[in-house]
Amino acid sequence: LKAFTLNHVVEFAKGWLYERRMLIPADRRVRELARTAYAETEHALLDAVHREIPADVLQTWQGALFAPYQGQTSTLEWLQQAPRRKFKGLKEQLDNIHFLKTLHVDAYPLAALRLERQRAYARRMHRRRPARFRALKDPGRTLEMVCFLRITLLQTTDVAVSLADLLIVSLHARTLGEVREAEARVARTFQPMLRDIRRLLTDPTIADAALRPA
Numbered sequence: 001l002k003a004f005t006l007n008h009v010v011e012f013a014k015g016w017l018y019e020r021r022m023l024i025p026a027d028r029r030v031r032e033l034a035r036t037a038y039a040e041t042e043h044a045l046l047d048a049v050h051r052e053i054p055a056d057v058l059q060t061w062q063g064a065l066f067a068p069y070q071g072q073t074s075t076l077e078w079l080q081q082a083p084r085r086k087f088k089g090l091k092e093q094l095d096n097i098h099f100l101k102t103l104h105v106d107a108y109p110l111a112a113l114r115l116e117r118q119r120a121y122a123r124r125m126h127r128r129r130p131a132r133f134r135a136l137k138d139p140g141r142t143l144e145m146v147c148f149l150r151i152t153l154l155q156t157t158d159v160a161v162s163l164a165d166l167l168i169v170s171l172h173a174r175t176l177g178e179v180r181e182a183e184a185r186v187a188r189t190f191q192p193m194l195r196d197i198r199r200l201l202t203d204p205t206i207a208d209a210a211l212r213p214a
Contacts, residue, residue, distance in 0.1 A: 009034040011093050047138035048112030049146055058142060061103055061149060066130060074097075075131045083159045090167065093160035100153040110150055113143075121147035 010031055017024045024030070050058075070080040079096065083089055100106070111117055124140075125133070125148035138143065 009038050044144065045113060045117075046142055049110065049142060052111065053108050057104065057108075058146070061105075061145060064103060065133070065145065076128075076130050076133065079148075080126055085157065090160060090163040093156050093163065096156045097153065097160060098157070100149060103149070105149045105153050108146070108150070110146060112148065118147040118151055121152035140191065145155040 013030055014024055015033055025033075060068075065074065065076040065079075067075050069075045079099075083093055113121075119142045125144040128136075128144070133141070133144075
């Protein structure tokens with residue numbers, strides 16, 4: 001499924017029953033079954049996360065998200081900011097990566113969750129304000145948090161690599177331009193001397209012996 005919501009589960013279940021020419025129950029009954037399946041799946045995913053990530057690490061991550069960042073906003077809101085696709089944005093992305101790796105987010109790949117599912121939970125978290133996140137209950141609370149941190153690290157790394165590549169290309173182009181300009185300056189400096197040498201060599205009134213040192 002492209003989006004992991006209850007409504008999508010309901011629609012998927014109805015489509016599955018229709019394709020197999022099976023009797024489709026009333027919408028309320030389908031929703032009850034879908035809600036049960038959805039809840040069981042999320043609890044299973046939460047159990048998998050707890051097996052992979054120690055409880056003290058999860059607690060540290062949660063505390064870090066609510067902590068103020070440079071006294072201006074919460075760390076969650078700082079991480080939610082869209083990356084700036086300019087060279088000065090490279091430092092911001094490197095700061096993000098450093099922060100997330102300090103939390104050891106890179107050490108937990110969330111093997112039990114497919115990447116698309118991680119992205120779906122991360123998108124939910126990306127839209128939440130700190131107050132709304134505090135009000136969440138598990139399993140959604142933990143699943144959204146770990147997926148948000150993991151996907152943010154992956155996306156931030158991709159942006160940083162892209163910006164670094166652009167910076168290298170820009171520096172190469174600027175350096176090449178400076179080298180060519182330096183060569184042109186040298187050429188302009190020696191042009192008068194070269195003209196004088198050419199004139200002497202082609203002047204028929206000057207004997208060859210006069211051009212040779214004694």
